[in-house]
Amino acid sequence: MRFSTFIGSALMAVALGAPVRAQDVPCGGSFSGFVNGLEDEAISMGFDSASVARFFSGVQQSPSVLKADQRQGIFQDPFITFSRKLISQSRLDKGRQLAGRYSDVFARIQQDYGIAPGVLLAFWAFETDYGAFQGDFNTLNALVTLSHDCRRPELFRPQIFAALQLFENGDFNPSTTTGAWAGEIGQVQMLPKDILENGVDGDGDGHVTLKTSAADALLSGAKMLSNLGWRPNEPWLQEVELPDDLNWYDTGLHDTKTVAEWEQLGVRGRNGPLDDARLDASIIIPQGRRGPAFIAYPNFRVYFEWNQSFTYVLTAAYFGTRLEGAPVYDAGNPEPGLSGAQMKSLQSKLQARGYDVGEVDGILGSGTRDAVREVQRELGMPADAWPTADLLNRL
Structure with missing residues (x-):
């Protein structure tokens, strides 16, 4: 969509x-x-x-x-909740079955466009449940x-x-x-x-x-x-493990480093080595430093041309990796997020401090994430862009 x-x-x-x-x-x-x-x-x-x-x-x-x-509303559930709703074993099984049924089509896609089957299968699943609901x-x-x-x-x-x-x-x-x-x-x-x-x-x-x-x-x-800019035969997303002393302000799509630079900072692939050391990449921690962590390669940004919801994009990209054989992510133990009412209160407080959060709507959009990251750094907190009750109380 x-x-x-x-x-x-x-x-x-x-x-x-x-x-x-x-x-x-x-x-x-x-x-x-x-x-x-x-x-x-x-x-x-x-x-x-x-x-x-x-x-x-x-x-x-x-x-x-x-x-x-x-x-209409954007996807308001946090990543862990949303991804668990959309990704089921039956959906995985169906995707793998269809990958076999249409193996000739996916082989042509791989040859002509350099796109792995899991990428298209994930969109097919999320958009129409593999064509069942159009x-x-x-x-x-x-x-x-x-x-x-x-x-x-x-x-x-x-x-x-x-x-x-x-x-x-x-x-x-x-x-x-x-x-x-x-x-x-x-x-x-x-x-x-x-x-x-x-x-x-x-x-x-x-x-x-x-x-x-x-x-x-x-x-x-x-x-x-x-x-839209997909780079043939390159990765899009990979789960990672992060060092405790990482500068959390450097995480998020606003910051990119080469894979080699991330490795020098202690970032490691959770289930195998990271990809080409020359690729630019960003670290994504959708629910803060204590939750899941991924490295997003250039192709990840193409997903936003398909759908602009961060949660949808990350879930679709992650599901694509699952269909390609990746295991379930480590959910970690993220701090509880805010309710809709709490989020509105936070947005109002951020606006009062001069931050541009867009509309005060109770939704954790990109503007609110950016503002949270900045005010966390201002307050001397880990700047991981994840709004918590502790942050709200400090404001």
């Missing part, structure tokens, strides 16, 4: 030459009038008028999509509804014209294509523009059908990761 795609997708209207007249059609107001404006815009882009009429003929506003959008929102209705809504129409509107191009290609049915509430389609949940740019006909039937063809979905997902 690649929400970050929407930011880049907003540029598509310019690339497609959207006219000023059509762009003047405002969000909100009459839904039918808005659709008429989209039709005019599509025709001015060069789409066939009869095709445009067929594409938009049955579109309807979807209240259920608006409800889903307004209640979403039942009508995709066109969802995209037009979200474009008509005035919260962030510029993020969704370009996806409509990408879907129209897929329709003209024979790979999208406006009446029957369904998926997630935000417009993602198929077994690995890709947006229409991503499908246009990265779609692969993996099974050779002449179409890119991510809903019904695992080969199409997996190869398309692999191509997208490659285009």
Whole structure:
């Protein structure tokens, strides 16, 4: 579910030459009038008028999509809790079974893109439970509804014209294509523009059908990761053991050192040696210095182009290593985190001290983590970016 795609997708209207007249059609107001404006815009882009009429003929506003959008939340559970919810033995077994069933597809992915099977299997599992639950929102209705809504129409509107191009290609049915509430389609949940740019006909039937063809979905997902910057045949994540005297302020994605430099500081692989000593890497301690610890290689950052939730990204990356044979991580004994109410109190206190935490929402996002790390150092505490009751009391 690649929400970050929407930011880049907003540029598509310019690339497609959207006219000023059509762009003047405002969000909100009459839904039918808005659709008429989209039709005019599509025709001015060069789409066939009869095709445009067929594409938009049955579109309807979807209240259920608006409800889903307004209640969406990021993954708020801490890593240990979240990962234990999403990763089960049955999911591991299913992934390994599918790795065997589609061994030819994964061999092609490895050869063409240098991406290990576990990476795609993890996305496949988390996005749709290996294709079992792909979403039942009508995709066109969802995209037009979200474009008509005035919260962030510029993020969704370009996806409509990408879907129209897929329709003209024979790979999208406006009446029957369904998926997630935000417009993602198929077994690995890709947006229409991503499908246009990265779609692969993996099974050779002449179409890119991510809903019904695992080969199409997996190869398309692999191509997208490659285009997002995946470095072929390089690692992405590895569990590590950390020395007690590590400077905890140096942990987190804000700081990178070479693997060799981390080794000089006493970082060791928990289940084997670290990878290429020349690679840049960061140390991740999602629940502080007493919890699990990982070294994140450059490919780990590509995950954030797929989903911007830190907890989701780390869990997906870790699950990929499990599918490649890594053992269960050492959970350690992290200090208890804060409740939602406590987190809001902490954020308010940090704001009062001049730190930018973004919205006071009770969510441990990147801004709050950065602020926690800074104030911990200011107070002479281990700066591991994990907010605790002790920190809250000191503030």
